[in-house]
């Protein structure tokens with residue numbers, strides 16, 4: 001079985017209730033997309049977005065952008081995977097570089113959060129990616145291999161885990177790696193996942209970092225790129241829709 005194709009939008013700390021209209025536009029203009037479609041809005045929008053998509057014929061999944069490793073408890077400001085699931089989420093992004101940087105998240109914490117997501121029945125989208133200094137120093141493959149080894153819990157399967165490669169220097173910058181650079185990292189990820197997990201050959205591998213309508217088709221043609229994790233271009237259906245269509249056609 002080939003890995004599932006997934007077009008995932010990460011709204012980050014953007015959007016409000018009025019922005020939910022983008023979901024209607026996406027569903028209207030990109031029906032039967034030929035791939036899985038996911039939007040991860042800010043936590044306060046998860047439940048209303050889930051309600052909004054529940055009536056759609058072509059399902060748009062809804063996800064969180066982080067979760068706590070515990071199911072409940074005295075953790076002011078945090079949200080558990082169980083609560084995300086209860087609100088209507090099916091996925092959760094974990095270990096995004098903005099969380100690793102802004103909140104000091106370690107590989108071990110990402111692993112614990114992913115295990116919590118799995119226990120709650122969520123698909124964990126685990127992010128890895130090198131900084132520009134690491135790439136310049138020729139450390140990219142070592143960094144990615146170490147993050148993969150350290151950030152994925154033992155119970156990971158192709159059904160409950162997606163891996164996203166997001167070079168930090170490509171996020172929100174309009175810069176992307178060359179196709180060869182993306183191919184090199186995705187091949188490494190495929191090799192490491194296949195060596196470690198029984199169905200690692202079927203895990204979906206996403207590329208993220210300045211994916212736009214204009215470069216999506218080219219990126220989706222790269223071996224072992226099974227979709228995208230899209231930031232800025234996921235906020236408007238007029239940008240995200242063509243990316244979804246490009247993935248469906250890939």
Ligand SMILES: O=C(CO)COP(=O)(O)O
Nearest residue numbers: 010171172209210231232
């Ligand atoms: O961080 C990202 C998605 O998680 C990528 O963001 P941009 O698509 O805005 O570069």
